[in-house]
Amino acid sequence: MSFTTTAVITTFGGKLFKLTHASSTTTTPMALNLFLPPSALASPTPARHPLLIYLSGLTCTPDNCSEKGFLHRRAAALNLAVLYPDTSPRGLNYPGEADHWDFGLSAGFYVDATQAPWKGGYKMESYLTQELPETLFGDAEFGKYLDRERVSIAGHSMGGHGALTLYMRHPELYKSVSAFAPISNPTRCPWGKKAFGGYLGPDEEEWKRHDATELVKGWKGGDLKALVDVGTGDKFYKEGQLLPENLEKAAEEAGVEGLVVRYHADYDHSYYFISTFGEDHVDHAAKHLGLL
Amino acid sequence: MSFTTTAVITTFGGKLFKLTHASSTTTTPMALNLFLPPSALASPTPARHPLLIYLSGLTCTPDNCSEKGFLHRRAAALNLAVLYPDTSPRGLNYPGEADHWDFGLSAGFYVDATQAPWKGGYKMESYLTQELPETLFGDAEFGKYLDRERVSIAGHSMGGHGALTLYMRHPELYKSVSAFAPISNPTRCPWGKKAFGGYLGPDEEEWKRHDATELVKGWKGGDLKALVDVGTGDKFYKEGQLLPENLEKAAEEAGVEGLVVRYHADYDHSYYFISTFGEDHVDHAAKHLGLL
Numbered sequence: 374m375s376f377t378t379t380a381v382i383t384t385f386g387g388k389l390f391k392l393t394h395a396s397s398t399t400t401t402p403m404a405l406n407l408f409l410p411p412s413a414l415a416s417p418t419p420a421r422h423p424l425l426i427y428l429s430g431l432t433c434t435p436d437n438c439s440e441k442g443f444l445h446r447r448a449a450a451l452n453l454a455v456l457y458p459d460t461s462p463r464g465l466n467y468p469g470e471a472d473h474w475d476f477g478l479s480a481g482f483y484v485d486a487t488q489a490p491w492k493g494g495y496k497m498e499s500y501l502t503q504e505l506p507e508t509l510f511g512d513a514e515f516g517k518y519l520d521r522e523r524v525s526i527a528g529h530s531m532g533g534h535g536a537l538t539l540y541m542r543h544p545e546l547y548k549s550v551s552a553f554a555p556i557s558n559p560t561r562c563p564w565g566k567k568a569f570g571g572y573l574g575p576d577e578e579e580w581k582r583h584d585a586t587e588l589v590k591g592w593k594g595g596d597l598k599a600l601v602d603v604g605t606g607d608k609f610y611k612e613g614q615l616l617p618e619n620l621e622k623a624a625e626e627a628g629v630e631g632l633v634v635r636y637h638a639d640y641d642h643s644y645y646f647i648s649t650f651g652e653d654h655v656d657h658a659a660k661h662l663g664l665l
Numbered sequence: 666m667s668f669t670t671t672a673v674i675t676t677f678g679g680k681l682f683k684l685t686h687a688s689s690t691t692t693t694p695m696a697l698n699l700f701l702p703p704s705a706l707a708s709p710t711p712a713r714h715p716l717l718i719y720l721s722g723l724t725c726t727p728d729n730c731s732e733k734g735f736l737h738r739r740a741a742a743l744n745l746a747v748l749y750p751d752t753s754p755r756g757l758n759y760p761g762e763a764d765h766w767d768f769g770l771s772a773g774f775y776v777d778a779t780q781a782p783w784k785g786g787y788k789m790e791s792y793l794t795q796e797l798p799e800t801l802f803g804d805a806e807f808g809k810y811l812d813r814e815r816v817s818i819a820g821h822s823m824g825g826h827g828a829l830t831l832y833m834r835h836p837e838l839y840k841s842v843s844a845f846a847p848i849s850n851p852t853r854c855p856w857g858k859k860a861f862g863g864y865l866g867p868d869e870e871e872w873k874r875h876d877a878t879e880l881v882k883g884w885k886g887g888d889l890k891a892l893v894d895v896g897t898g899d900k901f902y903k904e905g906q907l908l909p910e911n912l913e914k915a916a917e918e919a920g921v922e923g924l925v926v927r928y929h930a931d932y933d934h935s936y937y938f939i940s941t942f943g944e945d946h947v948d949h950a951a952k953h954l955g956l957l
Binding site (some may be wrong): 648 | 676677929936
């Protein structure tokens with residue numbers, strides 16, 4: 374077995390597995406949660422299920438959305454597995470790692486750092502697109518339940534940035550993408566400038582390779598199959614950290630179709646917002662994964 | 666206005682109001698959350714909505730179930746308001762008040778204490794059955810949305826004990842009751858003996874007046890209209906803190922009908938359990954409140 378199981382929790386007829394494994398990419402133990410729907414566990418012959426990967430936002434662990442996102446009810450009904458990776462390596466103890474809530478611990482921004490000391494272990498892009506899927510789909514205990522050919526990705530805030538950028542940088546890995554309140558144009562917002570400057574250094578051309586608004590300009594994959602939800606009462610939206618309009622405009626100017634951005638009056642940045650629209654995101658993935 | 670609004674959060678089309686008010690019963694400020702469904706706020710003429718009161722368990726505040734219970738999706742669809750009171754007074758600073766997670770702060774057990782120092786402010790039964798409803802239903806801002814003649818009560822663990830006992834002690838106030846993993850026979854379990862000894866003193870006859878298993882023996886109200894869910898993987902169930910079988914047996918021996926106790930294989934004591942069956946409890950209340 375590749376994973377150590379720290380808890381197994383029954384919910385909505387399925388099981389949520391809290392797992393850890395030793396990552397050679399981040400050089401640390403990495404935590405993750407995996408929800409298997411009832412259909413995966415009920416059959417005497419394991420059937421391969423499609424998977425939705427959910428990337429969390431700043432300050433979060435795999436537990437926040439597992440507890441508060443309300444994705445499992447609909448995922449259970451549609452026979453969809455859900456994976457919650459962590460938001461950064463933990464335990465590297467780099468100087469200053471825990472000094473900022475928006476940089477370092479819980480704030481890996483889903484890129485491979487190129488700057489010292491972060492380049493040692495803050496390699497979340499390689500971890501998520503290479504090591505974690507290889508480990509999970511090849512795992513003796515869990516791999517047999519999962520279909521590596523049917524994977525979609527979603528995320529919230531920093532995780533929405535991660536979902537959109539990993540999707541456009543690695544379109545061969547995912548069937549669709551969705552995001553709640555994503556950081557849509559990080560090269561133009563304070564959070565993104567701080568994170569990219571710290572992890573990627575001063576070259577802003579390198580930053581653009583990890584910016585959804587920049588990436589969509591070069592998208593050649595046809596229908597984007599992207600759903601984005603934003604609350605108009607979201608403090609960070611109002612402060613200009615999210616900039617979804619820039620993503621919309623770039624897609625429109627580039628002639629990219631299939632980006633649906635919805636603005637919901639008064640909703641905030643919290644899980645009260647995510648839980649309200651979570652089932653729409655499960656349905657979006659399910660549609661592109663052949664479940665609906 | 667009787668309440669100070671500390672936050673208004675949009676969720677499932679409705680609004681969750683985080684409120685505080687000065688309680689003369691507890692002699693402290695008391696926090697509560699109130700969810701109003703979309704139908705309450707959409708109409709130009711406020712319509713009176715039925716209300717489900719949800720009592721939380723040990724260690725909880727009004728926020729835990731508001732965030733993790735997933736009652737709002739179904740409540741929004743059925744036009745049901747939901748009220749989350751707090752689990753004890755806060756700020757009295759009695760000696761030892763914060764020394765135990767199962768006694769004192771967040772552990773009021775929904776009784777009126779008779780023992781010093783607790784009798785000064787730990788009067789959760791009077792607060793919940795007298796002051797809070799009078800204040801809420803009479804409030805200029807919120808009272809107009811609520812129907813004081815259509816109220817049901819539910820709760821989890823210590824709050825399940827609270828729901829069952831307040832319902833049977835004050836049947837004129839509620840139309841139905843439900844509970845997740847309730848402390849069903851507190852005079853026979855460690856949590857209950859500790860709490861009742863501390864709050865009510867050594868007279869075990871007084872304890873019995875706050876024990877659901879004892880109260881059901883004297884129930885003369887006809888159909889109990891009670892739903893109870895318990896997970897068989899619940900650590901506290903397995904340790905004998907909940908004892909739902911004693912409640913079932915007492916009801917059966919007393920010829921009381923209308924108690925449905927369901928045992929769910931492997932489910933634990935957490936919100937992963939509550940959220941799975943939360944909609945059943947909303948439906949149970951809705952049925953007895955004339956919404957289904």
